[in-house]
Amino acid sequence: MYTQLALVSSVLLAVFTQHAVAVDKTRDPALDANLVTAATQLDRLALLDSDDAWLFDFTKQQPYYNFAPGGVVNMNAATFPAAKGNGMTLAMLNLGPCSMLPPHYHPRASNYVVAVQGNTTTYMYEENGARLVTETLLPGMATIFPQGSMHMMVNNGCENAQLVSALNADDAGTQARSKPYPNIGNVFTNGFPADLVNAAFGQNLASSDVASKMTPIGTGSNWGLSECLKQCGIQPNDTYIKF
Ligand SMILES: *[C@@H]1O[C@H](CO)[C@@H](O)[C@H](O)[C@H]1NC(C)=O
Numbered sequence: 499m500y501t502q503l504a505l506v507s508s509v510l511l512a513v514f515t516q517h518a519v520a521v522d523k524t525r526d527p528a529l530d531a532n533l534v535t536a537a538t539q540l541d542r543l544a545l546l547d548s549d550d551a552w553l554f555d556f557t558k559q560q561p562y563y564n565f566a567p568g569g570v571v572n573m574n575a576a577t578f579p580a581a582k583g584n585g586m587t588l589a590m591l592n593l594g595p596c597s598m599l600p601p602h603y604h605p606r607a608s609n610y611v612v613a614v615q616g617n618t619t620t621y622m623y624e625e626n627g628a629r630l631v632t633e634t635l636l637p638g639m640a641t642i643f644p645q646g647s648m649h650m651m652v653n654n655g656c657e658n659a660q661l662v663s664a665l666n667a668d669d670a671g672t673q674a675r676s677k678p679y680p681n682i683g684n685v686f687t688n689g690f691p692a693d694l695v696n697a698a699f700g701q702n703l704a705s706s707d708v709a710s711k712m713t714p715i716g717t718g719s720n721w722g723l724s725e726c727l728k729q730c731g732i733q734p735n736d737t738y739i740k741f
Pocket residue numbers: 617618619634636654655
C-alpha cells in the first residue's frame with residue numbers, strides 16, 4: 499500500500515516524468531520493423547500469420563478501458579502491428595460520469611469522432627484568431643478535429659459516454675494534455691527552461707507547486723467539474739495513480 503508520502507511522490511513523478519505520460523508503448527518493435535521492410539502485402543500477411551494477429555479487443559486493454567473516470571484506447575501501430583502501414587488509428591474514448599478528456603492535439607492526424615453512447619460536449623480551437631467550435635454529441639452524432647487543432651471533451655451527465663475516434667495516421671501522436679491551462683501541461687515535461695517559461699507567462703507556472711496540483715494523465719481521461727461530481731454523487735479517488 500502507498501503511504502501518504504509515496505502517494506505524493508508518485509503524483510509528482512507522474513507529472514515530471516515523461517514516461518508517465520499516457521504514451522502507447524510499442525508492443526512488438528521487431529514485427530513493426532519487419533512489416534515496414536516486407537516487399538509485398540503477401541509478405542506482410544506471412545508475418546501476421548495467425549487470425550489472432552488481426553483481432554484487437556478494446557475492452558481488454560487495461561488499465562485504459564475503464565469508466566471511472568474513463569480512458570482512451572488506441573488501436574495503432576504501437577498497440578496493434580496489423581495497423582502498421584495502413585495510415586489510420588482507431589480509438590475508443592470512454593468518459594464515465596463527470597469525466598473529461600483534457601485539452602490536447604494530434605500533431606500528425608485529423609480526428610473524426612462519433613458518439614455511440616451518452617452525451618458529450620466537445621470544444622475545438624484551430625489556431626490564433628479562430629473561433630471556438632462547441633458541439634453536443636449524442637449517439638450517432640459526429641464532429642471533426644482537424645490536424646493540429648486543440649480540442650477537449652466532457653461528459654457532464656451521470657451516465658457513461660463512449661465515442662469512436664478515427665485518425666488518419668497510424669502514429670497520430672498526442673500533445674498537451676493539461677489542467678488547468680490548455681497547452682501548458684507539457685511545459686513540465688518537455689525540458690524548456692522553467693525560468694523562461696515563467697517569463698513568457700508572467701507568473702510562476704513552471705513550478706513544483708503548480709505541477710503538484712495538476713491532474714496526472716492516468717489512462718487518458720480525468721475527473722471533470724466538481725458540481726457534476728457532487729450532482730452524481732461521485733467521490734473521486736486514486737484511479738489515476740493505478741496507471
Ligand atoms: C446534453 O448535455 C448538455 C450539457 O450538459 C445539456 O445541456 C443537454 O440538455 C443534454 N442533452 C440531452 C439530450 O440530454
